[in-house]
Amino acid sequence: MQLQYFLILAAALFCIGIFGLITSRNAVRVLMSIELMLNAVNLNLMAFSNFLDSLEVKGQVFTTFVIAIAAAEAAVGLAIVLAIYRNRDTVDMEQFNLLKW
Amino acid sequence: MFVLSGYEYLLGFLLICSLVPILALTAAKLVRPSRRGPERRTTYESGMEPIGGAWIQFNIRYYMFALVFVIFDVETVFLYPWAVTFNQLGLLAFIEALIFIAILVVGLVYAWRKGALEWS
Amino acid sequence: MTLAEGVQLVSTIILSVMMIGAAIGVVLLSNIVYSAFLLGGVFISMAGLYLLLNADFVATAQVLIYVGAVNVLILFAIMLVNKRQDFAPMPKAWVRRGATAMVCAGLFALLSTMVLATPWSFSTTVPSSAGAIKAIGRHFFTDFLLPFELASVLLLMALVGAVILARREFIPESAVTDLQATPLTLPERPRELVPVGGTPSQEESK
Numbered sequence: 451m452q453l454q455y456f457l458i459l460a461a462a463l464f465c466i467g468i469f470g471l472i473t474s475r476n477a478v479r480v481l482m483s484i485e486l487m488l489n490a491v492n493l494n495l496m497a498f499s500n501f502l503d504s505l506e507v508k509g510q511v512f513t514t515f516v517i518a519i520a521a522a523e524a525a526v527g528l529a530i531v532l533a534i535y536r537n538r539d540t541v542d543m544e545q546f547n548l549l550k551w
Numbered sequence: 552m553f554v555l556s557g558y559e560y561l562l563g564f565l566l567i568c569s570l571v572p573i574l575a576l577t578a579a580k581l582v583r584p585s586r587r588g589p590e591r592r593t594t595y596e597s598g599m600e601p602i603g604g605a606w607i608q609f610n611i612r613y614y615m616f617a618l619v620f621v622i623f624d625v626e627t628v629f630l631y632p633w634a635v636t637f638n639q640l641g642l643l644a645f646i647e648a649l650i651f652i653a654i655l656v657v658g659l660v661y662a663w664r665k666g667a668l669e670w671s
Numbered sequence: 672m673t674l675a676e677g678v679q680l681v682s683t684i685i686l687s688v689m690m691i692g693a694a695i696g697v698v699l700l701s702n703i704v705y706s707a708f709l710l711g712g713v714f715i716s717m718a719g720l721y722l723l724l725n726a727d728f729v730a731t732a733q734v735l736i737y738v739g740a741v742n743v744l745i746l747f748a749i750m751l752v753n754k755r756q757d758f759a760p761m762p763k764a765w766v767r768r769g770a771t772a773m774v775c776a777g778l779f780a781l782l783s784t785m786v787l788a789t790p791w792s793f794s795t796t797v798p799s800s801a802g803a804i805k806a807i808g809r810h811f812f813t814d815f816l817l818p819f820e821l822a823s824v825l826l827l828m829a830l831v832g833a834v835i836l837a838r839r840e841f842i843p844e845s846a847v848t849d850l851q852a853t854p855l856t857l858p859e860r861p862r863e864l865v866p867v868g869g870t871p872s873q874e875e876s877k
Contacts, residue, residue: 453793454786456724459687461782463694463713465775470698472771475758477702478749482710485741486694489717494734500724502791504798510729511810516727516821517736518625522829524741525621528748529836532614535752542758553679554725554798562674562682578807606704614837622741622830628732629822632808638867639805644812647820654823658830667834 456497464490477531477541481524488520612644617668619659683723690716707749711742728804 461488470483487497492513499509594601633640633648662668674682688730693712702708714737721730799806811819 453791455683455785456720459690459720459785460781461786462691464782465779466691466694466698468778469771469775473768474698476703478745478752479697479706482697482706484746485710485737486697486713489713489737493717493720496721496724496726498728500726500798502794504725504794505806506810507726507794507798507803507806508810510726510803511807511815513726513729514628514732514807515815515818515822517732518629519825521621521625521736521741522825523830524744525618525833526836528614528744529618529833531748532611532751533836541752544758544761544774553674553723555722555727558722559674559678562678606750606753608753609747611751611837614744614747614751615741615834617744618837619830621736621744622826624736624740624814625826626823628736629811629819632728632804632811636805636808636812640808640812647812647816651820651823654820654827658827661831662834665834665838667838 453497453501459496460490460493460497463487463493475543477534477543477546478528479545481527481531485524485532486529488516488523492516612670619662619667622658623655626652679723684720686716686719686723690720692836703749704746707742707746708744711738714738714742725798726803 467483467487469491470486471480474480474483495509495513495516497509497512499507503509531541534546538545629651630648633644637644690713693709693716696709697706700709714733718730718733718738721733742774
């Protein structure tokens with residue numbers, strides 16, 4: 451029952467992340483929601499690694515890569531937010547409509 | 552199933568660590584006189600009068616340093632398992648880790664040339 | 672000697688409650704600085720859960736990278752775009768939030784039933800008590816060698832891209848006069864490349 455507990459916990463965190471991703475209007479909070487979702491995925495991988503594959507800990511290797519990619523994503527994403535803020539003077543997602551018809 | 556050993560010390564440490572501020576703040580709350588005034592709500596700035604709010608716009612140079620720090624923090628995490636298993640892996644892994652470091656040194660040189668590491 | 676079963680259970684429950692509560696706070700609080708600090712709480716609880724899953728190295732990496740670096744980066748970014756502005760209210764905002772909440776709850780129900788209905792094949796081996804770091808190191812240099820090297824290329828690309836994007840200095844407010852000039856032109860500020868390490872005289876004359 452332990453594995454299912456961790457998987458449901460990760461599912462809850464993932465759904466909270468999706469809710470924040472869709473409803474937030476601050477661009478930085480959107481990036482924070484993406485971090486929440488990546489953390490939910492990591493928790494899944496760690497639970498699988500511990501309960502299904504406890505000798506070859508490939509889930510932990512995967513998690514390390516996901517953490518590295520999340521760090522790179524945060525660096526570039528926040529730089530993009532800063533660049534948009536510099537041009538449009540706002541971080542409101544509703545006003546980022548340059549590509550909207 | 553939790554198999555790692557030695558973490559009961561960490562747990563005890565965490566409990567004591569969280570008890571210290573709770574006890575200190577509760578004891579202070581019991582002893583101190585309670586007077587509310589506008590002076591009390593200002594930020595404590597070593598006895599000086601605080602100038603402006605704490606929520607000012609930071610300089611972008613802080614962001615540049617944090618950015619470079621993030622990248623090399625991740626590099627450290629990748630190199631630590633290599634350092635632990637160094638004796639078992641041998642020369643080939645050493646060369647591979649050198650390639651890894653060399654690629655990131657290119658990034659360091661780039662950031663340096665672009666002035667991301669300078670304050671001035 | 673390891674932790675007793677009851678202690679493990681209690682720690683798991685406390686960490687889970689902390690994590691879910693902090694995550695809901697991240698999403699729902701209106702002040703984004705509080706959200707950023709609560710995000711650090713989510714990351715720390717997550718590191719505790721990793722520790723309970725016998726992953727000491729990944730828990731350390733979580734604290735080191737997420738709490739130490741990514742959260743600080745997010746805080747700096749928040750302080751850089753700190754305007755204390757209230758967004759213009761949108762009509763029918765509650766419809767959007769309600770629909771999103773319903774979709775998320777449905778997704779959660781779907782995932783939970785899937786998790787509970789799947790017959791998992793649990794491994795019967797006991798994980799090694801020495802931690803997994805040596806196995807991770809072996810994986811990095813044998814069968815995960817290509818991702819390992821590609822990770823460094825990815826980090827290099829992220830560093831170069833982020834430095835290019837963030838390098839331009841903030842242009843003072845006086846330069847923004849015709850922000851809403853005509854609807855057909857893109858409302859952008861004049862962009863001039865000023866290196867971060869520019870001399871003070873350049874910045875004064877701007």
